Amino acid sequence: MTSDQRTPALLRLLLVLAVGLGLAQAAAAQPATGTEWRLDDFDKTLPPNEVYGKWEGRKFSPTFGSGDRYFFQFSHTAQEHALVLKSGSNNSFSVGLQAAFKVQNWPVLEWEWNIVQLPTGGDVRVKEKDDQAGSVCIVVNPGLTGWFSLCYLFENDGPKDTPITSAKNENARYLILRTAKAGDKTGQWMKEKRNVLEDYKRVFGKAPEHDAIFAVMIDSDNTKSTAEARYRNIILRKS
Helix, strand or coil, X not given: CCHHHCCCHHHHHHHHHHHHCCHHHCCCCCCCCCCEEECCCCCCCCCCCCCCCCEEEEEEECCCCCCCCCEXXXXXXXXXXXXXXXECCCCEEEEEEEEEXXXXXXXXXXXXXXXXXXXXXXXXXXHHHCCECEEEEEEECCCCCCCEEEEEEEECCCCECCCEECCCCCCEEEEXXXXXXXCCCCCCCEEEEEEHHHHHHHHHCCXXXXXXXXXXXXXXXXXXXXXXXXXXXXXXXXX
């Protein structure tokens, strides 16, 4: 099978995530009161590749074995609070939270990301280069079929804030927020705030009809390179 015949890497990651984090398993508690829900609420450093609470890691490539630089870690020290992801030359995976929520109830998403290293030549628009270091996703109706995804990306290049539809599945949509070509700096923390409900309606033409889950993803297998990203202060808000 040629690279042009393969499902794009990010889309494949979403498929794996959807299977692994079905709503039937989603059981993490949402706050009973208040207007803020912090998702990265871990308070200790865990060993590499060990999940915290209702978070779950899902590996796509390679199917067996740890792969080159397959690494994620929940890090909480005096110097750093971050969810760290690193991928290598045959490596793609996601780390998602098994907690279903209605986008209409929690429409605003905030997070900070530090894209330490972009995959060499990665480009979501090109199937054989479909690698990302920074990818923040909302997956609606996760399961074997019928899911819809909106992912915010930090890319090497591409049109900012312009809806991009996967070449293989029209239910997967992307918005590029930052690019290295436009001068967005890697290796430093940047804060984002998006109205996911409005973005979802813009890219799909309607509001989500089912519950959603949150995930971050990374891959660098198509470009045979490496990537690294860090996330913190991941918060859902009611307004």
